[in-house]
Amino acid sequence: MTTLDNIxxxxxxxxxxxxxxxxxSELMFIFQRELPALEAQFxxxxxxxxxxxxxxxxxxxxxxxxxxxxxxxxxAGSVELDAKRGGAPSFPELCEDLKTExxxxxxxxxxxxxxxxx
Numbered sequence: 001m002t003t004l005d006n007i008x009x010x011x012x013x014x015x016x017x018x019x020x021x022x023x024x025s026e027l028m029f030i031f032q033r034e035l036p037a038l039e040a041q042f043x044x045x046x047x048x049x050x051x052x053x054x055x056x057x058x059x060x061x062x063x064x065x066x067x068x069x070x071x072x073x074x075x076a077g078s079v080e081l082d083a084k085r086g087g088a089p090s091f092p093e094l095c096e097d098l099k100t101e102x103x104x105x106x107x108x109x110x111x112x113x114x115x116x117x118x
Contacts, residue, residue: 006071007101007108010117013069024109024118031064032106039099046095054095055083061102068109072101 004010017023038061045053062076079098082088112118 004108004112007104008112009069009071010112011069013067013109014118016067016069019118021113021118024113027067028106028109028113031068034064035061035102035106039102042095042099046092049087051083051086055080058083058098061098065102065105068105070102070105072098072105075101 013024017027038057042054042057042061045051045057058076058080062073062080064070065073065076075094075098079091079094082091082094088094109118
């Protein structure tokens with residue numbers, strides 16, 4: 001498994017997008033445009049301890065990650081569930097891990113696109 005395979009399940013993503021390169025590019029553009037605002041909402045909600053807002057924001061991100069075949073979608077699911085339960089001792093660490101992993105998705109997709117694998 002290559003480094004990019006650790007980030008993206010390419011086959012799942014290709015099935016989801018029917019291998020449509022124009023659709024892939026559009027989806028990537030939208031996610032790149034929306035991710036900073038979602039990240040800001042997430043960070044603000046974390047700072048305020050607003051678990052319902054964290055849950056809602058992570059749910060939106062999780063949907064995009066799932067569509068892209070991002071392997072960190074299960075991490076997003078864990079964060080969403082923990083937020084629903086009001087957090088857990090490992091919650092701040094999980095949140096930081098999710099931010100890091102979500103930020104790796106677009107560069108990985110761009111590399112796969114450039115390599116002709118998408």
